Amino acid sequence: MDCEKCKQLLNPYLDGELEGSEFAEIEHHLEKCPDCTAELDRLVRMRDLLRELRAVEVPEGEREVFINALRERLEAEGIPSPARKRDPRPVMVAAIAFVLALVLLVSLPRGDQTPKIAPAPGLNAFQNAAFDAMIVGALDNHILATSGDFMADPAATGGQAIAVWKVVRSTHNDIFEPAGK
Amino acid sequence: MKEETRITPREAADGAMAVRARDSRLVSRVLSGDNQAFEDLVRAYYGRVRALVFHHLHREDDLDDALQEIFIKSYQALPQFGKRSNFYTWLFRIASNYCIDRLRKKRLELVSLDGAEERDSIEARLPNGPDSPEDVLGRSERVRMVRIALGKLDPIFQNILVLRELEGLSYEEITESLNINMGTVKSRLARARAELRRILEEMDAI
Numbered sequence A: 001m002d003c004e005k006c007k008q009l010l011n012p013y014l015d016g017e018l019e020g021s022e023f024a025e026i027e028h029h030l031e032k033c034p035d036c037t038a039e040l041d042r043l044v045r046m047r048d049l050l051r052e053l054r055a056v057e058v059p060e061g062e063r064e065v066f067i068n069a070l071r072e073r074l075e076a077e078g079i080p081s082p083a084r085k086r087d088p089r090p091v092m093v094a095a096i097a098f099v100l101a102l103v104l105l106v107s108l109p110r111g112d113q114t115p116k117i118a119p120a121p122g123l124n125a126f127q128n129a130a131f132d133a134m135i136v137g138a139l140d141n142h143i144l145a146t147s148g149d150f151m152a153d154p155a156a157t158g159g160q161a162i163a164v165w166k167v168v169r170s171t172h173n174d175i176f177e178p179a180g181k
Numbered sequence B: 001m002k003e004e005t006r007i008t009p010r011e012a013a014d015g016a017m018a019v020r021a022r023d024s025r026l027v028s029r030v031l032s033g034d035n036q037a038f039e040d041l042v043r044a045y046y047g048r049v050r051a052l053v054f055h056h057l058h059r060e061d062d063l064d065d066a067l068q069e070i071f072i073k074s075y076q077a078l079p080q081f082g083k084r085s086n087f088y089t090w091l092f093r094i095a096s097n098y099c100i101d102r103l104r105k106k107r108l109e110l111v112s113l114d115g116a117e118e119r120d121s122i123e124a125r126l127p128n129g130p131d132s133p134e135d136v137l138g139r140s141e142r143v144r145m146v147r148i149a150l151g152k153l154d155p156i157f158q159n160i161l162v163l164r165e166l167e168g169l170s171y172e173e174i175t176e177s178l179n180i181n182m183g184t185v186k187s188r189l190a191r192a193r194a195e196l197r198r199i200l201e202e203m204d205a206i
Helices: A003-014 A020-032 A034-051 A062-076 A089-107 A125-147 A154-171 B009-013 B016-031 B035-057 B063-080 B087-110 B115-125 B141-152 B155-166 B171-178 B182-202
Strands: none
Touching (some): A003 A020, A003 B182, A020 A034, A034 B141, A034 B155, A089 A125, A089 A154, A125 A154, B016 B035, B016 B063, B016 B087, B035 B087, B035 B155, B141 B182, B155 B182, B171 B182
C-alpha cells in the first residue's frame, strides 16, 4: 500500500470501519511510514477534541415537561393522528360481490344443464361457479382480515363467512350429509 | 403511563435488536391510534435528538421549538416509516434535515455580514453566560473554539460530523439516516474532517 491509498483509508480506519485485507495492509503501512502515522495522529487529536462536545445532559424534569407541552400542542392545533384509517372500499366491494352472488344463486332457474365442475345437487354450472366464488371470497376476506393484511373488520368478514355457511347448510344439506346416512 | 410500555434500563441494555423490536411495537401502536406509544418514543429518544439539535444550532433558547417541530414532523410522517430501517436513524434523518434547513436559512441571514461579524455572531450563539451549561460542565476554551469551528462548516459537513463523532453512528447507520450510499458517507466524512481541520488550524486551535 502506498501513502496516497493509505491516506484515503485513514478515516474509515480511524472509525473502525475497515476489515480484512485493507485493515491488515494499512496497519502494515503505518508501522513503517512516519508521515501517515503523523496524519493519523492529527485525525485522532481532532476527533478527541470533537468528542469533548459530546456531553449534553438533559436537565432533570425537562423531558416530561417537553412531552406535556408536545401533547398540549398536538391537541390545541388539532394535529391529526397518524393512525391508519380503515379503507372501506375492499369491504364494500366484498359486500357487493356477496349480494350479487347470493341473488344469482337464488334467482336463476335450476336448469337441467350438466354441471362441469364439482356439481352440487340441483345447481346448474353457472350457479355452481357463483356458489364457489361466494364461499371462497368470503373465506379469503376473513382470513386476510384476521391476519391484519386487509383493512377490514374481522367481525364483518366473519359474519359474511357464517352467512354463506348458513345458506349452504340450509339449501343444500345433502352436500354435507353423505348419501345413505 | 401504562406499565407494559415503560422503557426500562434493562430493555435499553438488551441491544440493538431489542431496541428495534420495541420501537417497531411502539410504532405499530401509534399507527393503531395509541398516542401514549408516541410519547414513549419521544421519551426514549428525547436526549439523543436534543443533543443532535444542540450540536447543530449551538443555542439552548431555540431548542424547545426545534424539538417540537422535529417530533411533530415525525408524528405526521410515521405512516411513511417502513420499518426497514431503525426508528432512530429515521428520526435522525428528520432532525438532520430540519437542522440543515435551519442553518442554511441562518447563513442567508448572515450573508451580508463580513467575516468578523459572522464570527461574532457564531460566538454570540454559544452559551457562555455565568449560569450556562457550559460553565456547569466546566468546558474549556478549546472546546469553545471547536464549537465555533464546527459552526463555520457547511451544514452538510457539520451534520455528518455530529452524527459520526457526537452521536456515534456507524457508517451503516449514517447511510440509513441520510439516505446516501456508503461511498458518499466516506467521502463526505473525509471532506468534513479536512475542512474542520483547516478551520481549526486557522484559529490556532489544533
